[in-house]
Amino acid sequence: MSSRPSSATPTVAHASTDNSSSARLTPRRDLEPSTDNSSSARLAPRGDLEASTAARPTLVWTALVLVYVLWGSTYLGIRVAVESLPPITSAAVRFAGAAGVLALVLRFRRGPGALRVDRRQLGSAALVGLLLLAGGNGLVVLAESGPAGVAVPSGIAALLVATVPLLVVLLRTLGADRPRPWTFAGVGLGFVGLIVLVLPAGGPGTVPLAGALTLVAGATSWSVGSYLSGRIRMPADPFVATVYEMVAGALALTVVAISRGELSGFSPGQVTGRSWAALAYLMVAGSLVAFTAYVWLLHHAPISLVATYAYVNPVVAVALGALLAAEPVTNQVLLGGAVIVAGVAVVVSTERPRRRVDGAAPEPVRR
Numbered sequence: 001m002s003s004r005p006s007s008a009t010p011t012v013a014h015a016s017t018d019n020s021s022s023a024r025l026t027p028r029r030d031l032e033p034s035t036d037n038s039s040s041a042r043l044a045p046r047g048d049l050e051a052s053t054a055a056r057p058t059l060v061w062t063a064l065v066l067v068y069v070l071w072g073s074t075y076l077g078i079r080v081a082v083e084s085l086p087p088i089t090s091a092a093v094r095f096a097g098a099a100g101v102l103a104l105v106l107r108f109r110r111g112p113g114a115l116r117v118d119r120r121q122l123g124s125a126a127l128v129g130l131l132l133l134a135g136g137n138g139l140v141v142l143a144e145s146g147p148a149g150v151a152v153p154s155g156i157a158a159l160l161v162a163t164v165p166l167l168v169v170l171l172r173t174l175g176a177d178r179p180r181p182w183t184f185a186g187v188g189l190g191f192v193g194l195i196v197l198v199l200p201a202g203g204p205g206t207v208p209l210a211g212a213l214t215l216v217a218g219a220t221s222w223s224v225g226s227y228l229s230g231r232i233r234m235p236a237d238p239f240v241a242t243v244y245e246m247v248a249g250a251l252a253l254t255v256v257a258i259s260r261g262e263l264s265g266f267s268p269g270q271v272t273g274r275s276w277a278a279l280a281y282l283m284v285a286g287s288l289v290a291f292t293a294y295v296w297l298l299h300h301a302p303i304s305l306v307a308t309y310a311y312v313n314p315v316v317a318v319a320l321g322a323l324l325a326a327e328p329v330t331n332q333v334l335l336g337g338a339v340i341v342a343g344v345a346v347v348v349s350t351e352r353p354r355r356r357v358d359g360a361a362p363e364p365v366r367r
Contacts, residue, residue: 060301063293067309070290072316075154075161076325077286079144080278084271086262087145090279091138092253098287099246106239115243117235124232125244131225133249138256139218143211152211153327158317159197159337160215165310165347166190167223182350190343197336238295246287304349311344 081090106114117125140161143152152160166187169179198212235241257263297306318337321327 060297060305063297064301064305064309066293067290067297067306068312068316070285070293071309072158072313073320074282074286075140075144075158075317076320077278077282078141078157079151079154079321079325081275081282082141082145084275085279086257086260086266087141088138088253088257088260089262089266090275091133091141092250092257094279094283094287095133095137095246095253096250097283099243099250101283101288102239102246103243106243115240117240117244120233121235121241122244124229124234125241126248127232128225128229128234128241129245129248130252131221131228132245134252134256135221136218136225137222137249138253139214139221143214143218146211150208150211152208152215153321154325155314155318155321155327155329155337156197156207156333157211157215158314158321159333159340160194160212161219161222162311162314162340162344163190163194163216164219164223164226165344167220168226169347171223171227180350183347186343186346186350188343189346190340193336193339193341193343195336196332196339199332242291307348310348311341314341 078090081094085093103115140157144154144157145151169183169187172179194216198207198209200206200209235244294306294309314337318327318329318333322329
């Protein structure tokens with residue numbers, strides 16, 4: 001999972017395409033301070049979720065391709081990073097480093113008060129960070145680590161995490177929101193694909209059950225974080241919120257890494273250059289560059305177009321895993337993956353525009 005970067009997860013990261021409840025909301029200008037900390041400040045573009053500022057199509061598509069490719073590639077990046085780095089430790093370092101860089105940029109661009117929030121906003125951001133990054137991304141990293149036959153291939157991990165928008169719809173039914181019938185149909189279709197994907201088949205490409213359950217748990221944690229982020233008092237600016245989410249996630253992951261004994265006897269000299277490069281890529285490309293492109297898109301492109309990352313990212317992840325890591329792509333993977341992606345596409349395309357007080361920008365899944 002991408003950090004939403006916050007995830008949008010961010011969040012990370014690397015989360016959901018639910019326009020009413022899921023993710024961080026758009027700032028007025030990229031990396032510019034917001035003075036309105038009310039809940040209405042964290043809203044998606046005005047009107048019927050169309051972009052508030054026109055931009056050249058080439059710029060929009062360049063930013064969109066960055067989001068597609070960079071967030072889609074983070075699953076393969078995780079797999080390479082954990083080849084010689086302790087898994088939870090690698091996630092903690094990634095988010096701590098990204099938080100530090102983003103905080104410095106905000107401080108330089110905006111001045112000493114750039115990261116000022118009240119206690120309630122800080123607590124909310126920390127809670128969301130725990131759910132998105134420590135729970136969501138941390139479990140993805142665990143699922144992708146380990147020897148062959150135990151670790152889940154990066155492409156399959158992306159397909160399982162793609163169920164986040166489906167899970168968010170289910171969470172919304174617990175509240176006052178009632179999604180459209182077609183949205184429920186998309187959820188059902190997506191879960192049929194999930195079942196097809198994880199059914200034991202034997203041979204190459206079989207999804208390890210323990211890893212699959214770990215990923216579903218991670219997707220559930222990310223979904224809860226996405227759902228809550230639109231219903232609690234978060235920092236108005238998504239970049240500021242992401243800094244605190246990453247800090248909270250990194251601290252929690254560090255505690256988990258220590259409790260697992262990952263740092264006992266660990267030496268940086270044991271880590272290969274390949275894993276260091278992957279970690280740097282995750283930190284810069286996944287958590288910073290792609291997230292900035294995502295937030296820019298929220299101002300300059302229709303939400304309906306931006307939300308397409310939710311079903312393009314898994315396709316990119318499967319393709320990269322097959323091409324660069326020789327991950328097997330069986331008929332079962334193709335069928336299950338296609339049904340999941342189709343279900344997510346139905347959910348995204350059938351979501352009705354929300355009232356201004358409810359509208360939130362879609363939050364990225366992770367990466």
